[in-house]
Amino acid sequence: MSGATNFILGLVAAFATAGPAQAKPPSIAEFLASPTIHAMDMSPSGDRLAVVDEPITDGTVIIYDLADPSAPPHNLNLKTGFPVSVTWASDDRLLITMIDTSQGFARLRLMSAAPDGSDALLLLEDEADLKQRNHNLAAIADTMVNDERSILMPLYRTTTLNLYKVDVYTGAAKLVVRGGRNTFAWATDIKGAPAARFDIASGGRAIKIFMPNESRSNWRRVAIVREDDKWDFFPVAYTQDPNVMLVAARVNETDRAAIYRYDIANAAYLEKVAEHPRVDVTGAMINPWTGAFEAAVFVEDRVSYEFVSPVLKRRMETLNAAIPDQANIAVVDSSRDGGRWLVTATAPRNPGSFHLYDDATGAVRDLGPVFPQLTPQRLSDARVIRYATRDGVELTGYLTYPDYEGPWPLVVMPHGGPEARDNYGYDMFPQFLASRGFAVFQPNFRGSGGFGGAFAAAGHREWGGRMQDDVTDGVEHLARAGLVQRDHVCIVGLSYGGYAALAGAAFTPDLYRCAVAINGVSDLGLQLDHYRDNEAFGEEGYAYAVKSIGDPDRDAAMIAARSPARHAEAITIPVFVMHGEKDELVPVAHAHRMIDALEAAGGQGRLLILKEAGHTNWPPKVTAEVLRELELFIGANIF
Numbered sequence: 001m002s003g004a005t006n007f008i009l010g011l012v013a014a015f016a017t018a019g020p021a022q023a024k025p026p027s028i029a030e031f032l033a034s035p036t037i038h039a040m041d042m043s044p045s046g047d048r049l050a051v052v053d054e055p056i057t058d059g060t061v062i063i064y065d066l067a068d069p070s071a072p073p074h075n076l077n078l079k080t081g082f083p084v085s086v087t088w089a090s091d092d093r094l095l096i097t098m099i100d101t102s103q104g105f106a107r108l109r110l111m112s113a114a115p116d117g118s119d120a121l122l123l124l125e126d127e128a129d130l131k132q133r134n135h136n137l138a139a140i141a142d143t144m145v146n147d148e149r150s151i152l153m154p155l156y157r158t159t160t161l162n163l164y165k166v167d168v169y170t171g172a173a174k175l176v177v178r179g180g181r182n183t184f185a186w187a188t189d190i191k192g193a194p195a196a197r198f199d200i201a202s203g204g205r206a207i208k209i210f211m212p213n214e215s216r217s218n219w220r221r222v223a224i225v226r227e228d229d230k231w232d233f234f235p236v237a238y239t240q241d242p243n244v245m246l247v248a249a250r251v252n253e254t255d256r257a258a259i260y261r262y263d264i265a266n267a268a269y270l271e272k273v274a275e276h277p278r279v280d281v282t283g284a285m286i287n288p289w290t291g292a293f294e295a296a297v298f299v300e301d302r303v304s305y306e307f308v309s310p311v312l313k314r315r316m317e318t319l320n321a322a323i324p325d326q327a328n329i330a331v332v333d334s335s336r337d338g339g340r341w342l343v344t345a346t347a348p349r350n351p352g353s354f355h356l357y358d359d360a361t362g363a364v365r366d367l368g369p370v371f372p373q374l375t376p377q378r379l380s381d382a383r384v385i386r387y388a389t390r391d392g393v394e395l396t397g398y399l400t401y402p403d404y405e406g407p408w409p410l411v412v413m414p415h416g417g418p419e420a421r422d423n424y425g426y427d428m429f430p431q432f433l434a435s436r437g438f439a440v441f442q443p444n445f446r447g448s449g450g451f452g453g454a455f456a457a458a459g460h461r462e463w464g465g466r467m468q469d470d471v472t473d474g475v476e477h478l479a480r481a482g483l484v485q486r487d488h489v490c491i492v493g494l495s496y497g498g499y500a501a502l503a504g505a506a507f508t509p510d511l512y513r514c515a516v517a518i519n520g521v522s523d524l525g526l527q528l529d530h531y532r533d534n535e536a537f538g539e540e541g542y543a544y545a546v547k548s549i550g551d552p553d554r555d556a557a558m559i560a561a562r563s564p565a566r567h568a569e570a571i572t573i574p575v576f577v578m579h580g581e582k583d584e585l586v587p588v589a590h591a592h593r594m595i596d597a598l599e600a601a602g603g604q605g606r607l608l609i610l611k612e613a614g615h616t617n618w619p620p621k622v623t624a625e626v627l628r629e630l631e632l633f634i635g636a637n638i639f
Contacts, residue, residue: 519585
């Protein structure tokens with residue numbers, strides 16, 4: 001670790017990297033272990049750092065003196081609940097999110113205290129109605145930088161999510177604005193005024209965006225955005241002018257999402273602020289104290305910034321030079337004067353670390369790894385792969401490879417979505433498989449998101465078609481380049497990636513030795529029926545499914561031809577199907593249909609129903625089970 005050794009040693013003993021390089025691969029328990037640093041936040045002055053570290057159960061928040069790294073840290077020994085995160089409301093007030101189990105169930109509460117731990121109180125303690133109706137009493141919509149006494153909190157009273165102004169010294173709440181029947185989130189402008197309301201639509205698969213008129217007496221819907229199309233229009237920041245915001249949007253059928261200034265009152269786009277020649281914008285960096293736009297954020301392979309100021313550009317260049325392994329750097333916090341940045345970094349061999357940049361000295365302090373057991377020496381490197389498809393389209397993928405000379409046996413891992421994407425960074429599943437001796441390839445096939453509207457649309461009605469060919473062409477490219485063993489390849493995927501794994505087994509069985517589908521679609525017609533018959537998806541959800549997969553009437557022959565479960569007789573390799581029994585997006589019927597078809601055809605199929613598991617966001621025990629089964633199945637079949 002660099003620089004301020006005394007500071008690091010005072011921060012947390014577990015931050016220290018243990019001994020020499022360790023060749024032993026991490027265990028599943030180590031991959032799934034809780035973070036050592038749960039949260040970190042810098043005071044507005046930039047002079048103090050609040051840290052929630054492990055173990056979470058000791059109820060301790062640690063305050064470090066950034067102005068004097070040699071000063072001993074101060075422990076806030078809180079008697080109520082367990083801390084999970086911290087936020088400075090001001091230099092004189094710290095907000096601590098706690099897990100409160102005093103009522104016999106877990107509830108998030110927000111504690112307010114002085115930096116030395118004195119004058120501590122639970123906010124909303126005297127608000128009986130709010131306490132009764134909210135399991136999360138810790139969400140903060142705005143810390144209100146111009147009002148050190150108040151914060152804004154989204155809270156349910158009756159059935160609507162309203163916005164309340166809460167006094168951090170007394171815990172009292174005052175209603176600011178009421179939400180709609182389906183409101184799930186709020187956004188505020190730089191002055192702390194409500195600026196956007198977000199309502200759920202189509203069973204959670206789309207979002208309705210509302211904005212106020214100039215007097216904020218009325219709210220009107222300005223957009224309805226499907227989850228995968230959010231960059232068609234989505235707020236990214238609020239400016240110093242309460243009537244102008246920055247939005248990421250595709251305007252006048254432009255291909256890539258760019259950042260525009262947007263006139264709220266007139267629902268009109270103003271000038272374009274930033275764009276990238278190859279990928280969609282993914283966000284904006286805004287000064288939290290002034291509201292000034294500082295940079296556009298993009299992900300080509302890793303996170304990059306387009307700064308408006310050469311000073312800020314120089315800072316990021318300094319950080320990139322100081323933090324190894326081509327890290328993805330995100331600014332978590334900034335001091336009020338802008339002189340200090342608290343940042344996080346991730347990279348293929350870095351699952352997360354905290355760092356402090358001091359502009360006065362140009363120094364970058366390493367504050368510690370989030371998962372100290374996952375040292376760079378125990379993780380695998382990755383490289384960007386550029387390749388051309390059979391019809392000449394240039395694509396990008398990422399190859400994570402084990403620490404020995406190739407060519408390597410290969411696991412192909414197409415992402416879900418399909419309008420999602422992979423990038424250059426830490427990803428647990430490829431790292432786990434690479435630690436077991438396999439290279440892992442993650443292609444961004446046509447239909448992936450983030451590369452512009454036309455690229456995403458190129459995947460429509462191409463399930464099992466060009467999207468699958470793009471995966472195949474990536475494998476062939478790696479084999480021709482001598483990077484992987486052509487005869488020792490398996491395909492693994494989750495969600496759409498699970499469909500791609502089954503399609504690989506059915507349509508290119510000679511390319512693979514085995515296939516694993518996790519929560520994957522096995523029959524396209526069955527999935528279309530699920531979207532049509534399930535009211536939770538709504539008309540918008542079904543319309544997207546038809547656009548993405550095909551029309552069940554006009555495209556019936558294509559849908560049948562590209563459904564792996566209808567072609568089980570063509571599958572000559574072992575297939576392992578895992579499926580969450582509570583998956584509401586891709587019903588478990590897909591798993592049973594695939595296995596039944598394989599058994600009827602005399603194929604090699606294995607089924608594992610994941611108990612208590614939904615589509616994603618599994619509990620650690622489910623993830624551990626999936627990793628164990630992957631390791632055993634691939635190891636038994638790839639050679």
